[in-house]
Amino acid sequence: MSARKNNLAFRDHDHSRCVDTAVATAKRLCDERGAKLTPLREQVLQLVWHSHKPLGAYAILDLLTTDSTAKPRRQAPPTVYRALEFLQEHGLVHRINSLNAFIGCTQPHAYHNSHFLICRQCETAIEIADNTIATAVQNAAHAARFSEPNACVEITGLCPNCQRTTR
Amino acid sequence: MSARKNNLAFRDHDHSRCVDTAVATAKRLCDERGAKLTPLREQVLQLVWHSHKPLGAYAILDLLTTDSTAKPRRQAPPTVYRALEFLQEHGLVHRINSLNAFIGCTQPHAYHNSHFLICRQCETAIEIADNTIATAVQNAAHAARFSEPNACVEITGLCPNCQRTTR
DNA sequence: GAAACAGTGTAATATTATAACATTGACTAA
DNA sequence: TTAGTCAATGTTATAATATTACACTGTTTC
Numbered sequence: 370m371s372a373r374k375n376n377l378a379f380r381d382h383d384h385s386r387c388v389d390t391a392v393a394t395a396k397r398l399c400d401e402r403g404a405k406l407t408p409l410r411e412q413v414l415q416l417v418w419h420s421h422k423p424l425g426a427y428a429i430l431d432l433l434t435t436d437s438t439a440k441p442r443r444q445a446p447p448t449v450y451r452a453l454e455f456l457q458e459h460g461l462v463h464r465i466n467s468l469n470a471f472i473g474c475t476q477p478h479a480y481h482n483s484h485f486l487i488c489r490q491c492e493t494a495i496e497i498a499d500n501t502i503a504t505a506v507q508n509a510a511h512a513a514r515f516s517e518p519n520a521c522v523e524i525t526g527l528c529p530n531c532q533r534t535t536r
Numbered sequence: 537m538s539a540r541k542n543n544l545a546f547r548d549h550d551h552s553r554c555v556d557t558a559v560a561t562a563k564r565l566c567d568e569r570g571a572k573l574t575p576l577r578e579q580v581l582q583l584v585w586h587s588h589k590p591l592g593a594y595a596i597l598d599l600l601t602t603d604s605t606a607k608p609r610r611q612a613p614p615t616v617y618r619a620l621e622f623l624q625e626h627g628l629v630h631r632i633n634s635l636n637a638f639i640g641c642t643q644p645h646a647y648h649n650s651h652f653l654i655c656r657q658c659e660t661a662i663e664i665a666d667n668t669i670a671t672a673v674q675n676a677a678h679a680a681r682f683s684e685p686n687a688c689v690e691i692t693g694l695c696p697n698c699q700r701t702t703r
Numbered sequence: 704g705a706a707a708c709a710g711t712g713t714a715a716t717a718t719t720a721t722a723a724c725a726t727t728g729a730c731t732a733a
Numbered sequence: 734t735t736a737g738t739c740a741a742t743g744t745t746a747t748a749a750t751a752t753t754a755c756a757c758t759g760t761t762t763c
Contacts, residue, residue, distance in 0.1 A: 405740085405741085407741070409741085409742075410741095425718085426719070426720075427718070427719070445744060446719085446721080447720090447721075447722090447742085447744085448742070448744095450719095450720065451741080451742080466633040466688075467633045467688055469719065469720095484676070486676070486677060486680050486682050488682070497676055497680065499672065499676045501672040501675065501676070502669065502676055505666065505668040505669040505671075505672045506669060506691055509651070509653070509666045509668070509691070510653060510691050513653050513664065513696075514695075514696040514699075515653050515655070515691065515693035515694065515696070516693055516694045516699055517693050518653075518691045518692070518693040519691070519692045520691045520692075521633075521634055521688075521689070521690045521692070522673070522687060522688070522689050523687070524673055524677050524685045524686070524687045524688075525685070525687075526677055526683055526685040526686065527682065527683045527684055528681075528682055529680075529681040532681075532683055572709080572710085574710070574711090576711075577710095592749085592750080593749095593750070594749070594750070611712085612712070612713060612714080613750085613752080614711085614712085614713085614751090615711070615713095617750095617751065617752075618710085618711080636749085636750065704763105705763090706763080707760100707761085707762080707763100708759105708760085708761080708762095709758105709759095709760085709761100710757105710758085710759090710760100711756100711757080711758080712755105712756075712757070713754100713755085713757095714753100714754090714755090714756100715752105715753085715754085715755105716752080716753075716754100717750100717752065717753085718749100718750075718751070718752085719748100719749080719750070720747100720748075720749070720750090721746100721747080721748070721749090722746085722748085723744100723745085723746085723747100724743105724745085724746105725742100725744075725745100726741100726742080726743070726744090727740105727741085727743090728739105728740095728742100729738105729739090729740085729741100730738085730739085730740100731736100731738080731739100732735105732737080733734100733735090733737100
């Protein structure tokens with residue numbers, strides 16, 4: 370049912386509006402929490418959101434240098450990692466472990482275990498909120514007497530677009 | 537139901553027998569498949585199995601040097617990565633993405649998507665085969681029109697042992 | 704024996720991530 | 734105002750993880 374919504378990533382759309390909305394939401398959330406979404410952090414959030422593909426830390430670093438309207442100065446890795454750490458703590462971005470990369474969170478307002486569908490061809494990743502998976506994970510953890518389970522679910526496959534173009 | 541069996545990792549037991557069994561099974565499987573479980577590959581498999589904690593590639597490298605009965609010669613990274621690649625291809629070890637580490641597979645005879653419970657305290661990891669999770673993942677992928685889904689499920693929590701000793 | 708090949712050795716380097724310390728600017732207390 | 738404190742960022746160096754490229758060895762195959 371939410372599949373169609375999630376598939377937005379695969380349809381033509383004005384993605385800059387997605388980015389704007391995400392940044393606006395982030396601002397509001399940080400404001401509510403008394404957290405500072407500084408220009409640097411905001412810029413990193415934008416860059417991450419701008420890409421439908423999860424973005425590596427060093428790719429972000431390059432974009433900071435390249436895209437920057439103001440300062441073409443080369444940044445150092447800690448700059449990016451610190452911004453990403455902040456954004457992760459506030460649930461604004463997720464880290465995709467299987468790719469060592471980061472992606473904007475589509476539900477930053479609520480804490481949630483994150484599940485991802487990742488295309489092995491075009492590398493597009495979409496976040497899904499699937500209660501059935503979440504419940505199954507909870508139950509499995511409980512059955513093994515694991516407490517405070519926090520699941521990382523990364524499903525790699527072939528996305529609708531790439532199924533057409535690939536052998 | 538399989539919870540008790542999985543919890544073996546948390547009970548006292550003669551783990552060297554687990555290792556022996558795993559290696560014997562690996563030998564048999566490789567034999568059946570016409571794959572060569574060379575001394576080096578076997579040694580890496582043993583080292584990985586010997587630890588209940590997932591082992592990093594460089595940790596394995598150190599153990600190859602340290603533990604080795606015969607040659608105390610320092611090996612280079614590709615040696616380990618190549619052995620691990622072989623073992624992964626044959627389903628004999630799994631990679632835990634969230635830890636950049638490797639662990640012996642408990643069901644090497646059958647292809648399967650692997651699910652793990654990982655203790656955030658003691659780092660012990662156990663593999664579980666949970667049909668409910670597997671089915672939920674399949675359904676989620678299908679709903680989003682993703683084909684050939686291959687799920688990586690890593691559940692971090694507090695294991696039964698560490699719940700007693702931790703705040 | 705020569706060719707082809709799998710497995711391993713070796714050197715160099717790429718990629719990802721963090722540690723440690725310096726600087727800046729904003730806010731606060733006196 | 735001044736000094737103190739703190740969060741954020743800058744800067745340098747390095748750690749940890751992983752791969753590329755090429756050389757060597759021994760076996761199989763013809």
